[in-house]
Amino acid sequence: MSVNQNLQFGLIGQIFKSDYGWLCARVNRAMGCPHGAQDIASETFLRVLALPDPASIREPRALLTTIARRLMYEGWRRQDLERAYLETLAQAPLATHPSPEERLLLLETLAEVDRLLDGLSAKAKAAFLYHQLDGLTYMQIGELLQVSVSRVQQYMADAFKRCYLAMVQP
């Protein structure tokens, strides 16, 4: 282990000692579930550990709050996605159902795509995916979605912006 890494773990160790209990209590108050709160708090510290420059953390509690809040949202959202995905599976022939492992991997990917496109309208998401995954032209997309070509172009711009923002603010 390098000196630098030692230093990093030392710093995070300090934060962990002084703020882990505080964070658990806070998340628990928001979620109303002590075990879930401990999971979230632990995962939060794992994310802090993965940060490129922990030495630059000036307000640990604000950072912990932000990360924990995001994890809560992600957890809820993942349940929503899984529920919706299972709904679509229920309508497909049994033979085409993926195995549990495949399903898990797919859900990971879906959660990532969902995060990139979060906040876009259903039509904007559809337009972007038809273009990126299927290579449809703006005109074909416009016909499918019953909107003008210039509207499709704006959906694309909205989506590019949203993806970019989601990428730079992980």
Place this chain on the structure above:
Amino acid sequence: MNGVTADEVIIDEAAQWMALLQSGHASPEEHQAFGQWSNADPRRAEIFRAMGAGLGVLENDKLRRMPRESLLHTLNAPSGRRRFVRNALSLVGLVSTAGLVARLTDVWPQPGLLTTSTGERLSLTLADGSALMLDARSKVLERFDQERRLLQLLDGKLLVDVARDSHRPFIVETSQGQMRALGTRFLVEQNDGQTGISMLHSQVQIRTRNGAVQVIRAGERAVFDADRILELRPSTGAESAWTEGLLEVRDQSLGVLIESLRNYRRGIIRVSPAAENLRLSGIFPLDDTDRALQLLAGSLPVKVDYHSPYWVSIDVR
């Protein structure tokens, strides 16, 4: 701070260029214009490159093989968080304990938080029967309990028609202070460290954050900051135009008008410094901003250039 703002503009512009170039229908002139745009600032080129590069997750085979209908259905799953907010609004009794934890600037997920986005106005009935209307790009937190009915206006504008409840006062709170009513109808807006309130019916008591008190009556308008009442005068009626989907200005600068229009228009509006200070009066439709831009081009010596439907620049003629 400046760097952040500049990046925001570049990201908007880069996304517009990306969408245009990927359409496959960009003209040679547009390609040239893009070259000029991107060469003028290395940060532009950098953001544009990153925007195109980072979509690796879409290469995933499993995702590509997934039937599109199933994929879209999943991604459009309603968000449990939003459901949570809706439920919280109907179960106000349960929300009150959360008030002990939450503060105005708190960042935790908050039940009772209502927001509107660009071009969106929201009308709803609160748990006590009061009618609330939110302007575009506004944010309000509803915190009712046994003792009082509190609405925290965090951003934007609201109109409230307060249902009578002689036991619980109705309070609208901004960063600058509180406005307290029993039963009445009034408008509140918050921006730039000031709060404006216009009374439509009955009366309200203002208490600024630092304790200045003022009662205002129907037909009056007051503006205050945390310390004191800055302005008290008869209301012109223009303040409530947004509730009808209109924007009413009387001898205001074009810059101020465009700022209001931005809440209703997606995309970029650029106003040149020379055009910004021109003054005008008039009534403009908020829900049809193309028409609004056309109207102001008719009443001022300006030209409105559409770089694309979503990228407009305004300059003096």
